[in-house]
Amino acid sequence: MIVLLSRYSKFISMILLVFIFISFVGADYVLAQELYSSSNQDSDSNISKGLGIGALITLGVWGIYRRVRSSREARYESNLERGQYFLDRGNYQLAINYLEEARAINDTTEVLSLLHEAQDKYKDYHYSQGIKYLEEENWELAYRYFNNVRRYDQNYLNVNHNYDQAYQKLREIKLKRMAVIEFEDTTYRTYRYNLGRRATSLFTAKLLSRDPKFIEVIERARLNQILEEQKLGASGLVDSSTAKDIGNILGVDFLVVGKVLSGSVTEDRNSQKVDVRYQDDPVTRTNVQKEAYTQIIFNILDVSNGAIVLSETIRERENFRTSYYQGESVSIPSDEEMIDDVLTKAVDRFAQIVYDRYEF
Numbered sequence: 001m002i003v004l005l006s007r008y009s010k011f012i013s014m015i016l017l018v019f020i021f022i023s024f025v026g027a028d029y030v031l032a033q034e035l036y037s038s039s040n041q042d043s044d045s046n047i048s049k050g051l052g053i054g055a056l057i058t059l060g061v062w063g064i065y066r067r068v069r070s071s072r073e074a075r076y077e078s079n080l081e082r083g084q085y086f087l088d089r090g091n092y093q094l095a096i097n098y099l100e101e102a103r104a105i106n107d108t109t110e111v112l113s114l115l116h117e118a119q120d121k122y123k124d125y126h127y128s129q130g131i132k133y134l135e136e137e138n139w140e141l142a143y144r145y146f147n148n149v150r151r152y153d154q155n156y157l158n159v160n161h162n163y164d165q166a167y168q169k170l171r172e173i174k175l176k177r178m179a180v181i182e183f184e185d186t187t188y189r190t191y192r193y194n195l196g197r198r199a200t201s202l203f204t205a206k207l208l209s210r211d212p213k214f215i216e217v218i219e220r221a222r223l224n225q226i227l228e229e230q231k232l233g234a235s236g237l238v239d240s241s242t243a244k245d246i247g248n249i250l251g252v253d254f255l256v257v258g259k260v261l262s263g264s265v266t267e268d269r270n271s272q273k274v275d276v277r278y279q280d281d282p283v284t285r286t287n288v289q290k291e292a293y294t295q296i297i298f299n300i301l302d303v304s305n306g307a308i309v310l311s312e313t314i315r316e317r318e319n320f321r322t323s324y325y326q327g328e329s330v331s332i333p334s335d336e337e338m339i340d341d342v343l344t345k346a347v348d349r350f351a352q353i354v355y356d357r358y359e360f
Contacts, residue, residue: 092122142166183258206351240306247303284326292338
């Protein structure tokens, strides 16, 4: 090892000296030069050179530590100053953001004290604004301000009661009730389940998983009962006229309908003989590639006039590739699993679109 270090000592030392110069730009560089020179005074001493290189490495590590520490301290001070700046000017949200950044770097008593001050002033301001708009019966702004308070403290004064009052009043105005008609499956694929029915269930679950406060989806059992009574078994039978009828009976604002145009899985599997290390004879390697694809049309109908107010065509694709040798155990997803994955992704995208459009 010492012989190897001796052979490349000058090269390694020069590289480290350059790095140390960049890292230190001062006394540490002078020290590094002195160490390097002393390591070369006795050119026949391998031990001396090894110690010189060791010292250079130690200084290099120390330099990295100092630079990282200096950078962290600078970021801490910058965020702390900005937090104090916005706190003094009454912009409490920005103050909180910068102070939380500073606290993540260094959780000091100073930053914690400023952060608590900013949060207390934020809650006090937004609570007072919420009370103001509640008295003015401006339910929308009251709801927003009380909701802001609850982000930091759900037990602050009487915020929960006031929030619920504003929410209930606003919900009477903003609530959108939806009925999800079973999506039509036009693929005629022989999977274990109907793709339209599966996509319908997934869409409802994905929309509700977002916990909407101003979107309500009616129960499936109630919807099926109405569809049976009206002799409407598939989304393809819902037009502007029937949409009005269903909407009036169910008391909903919108109907969500859809059509699965494509739901397929293709597979390419091939095998070949290959040489493998430590094996005398060639072995069989099998390559598997599968691709799942779906295309779904989603429409939302306004029951007041039967018009389509939102239409989206969403496509999703998923690939799976693997290779295995003869005798190996490998897990390959089934066609149903891959179709389920692309269906889930497609309906999840549409659920987000609906949420963004109709959730307050």
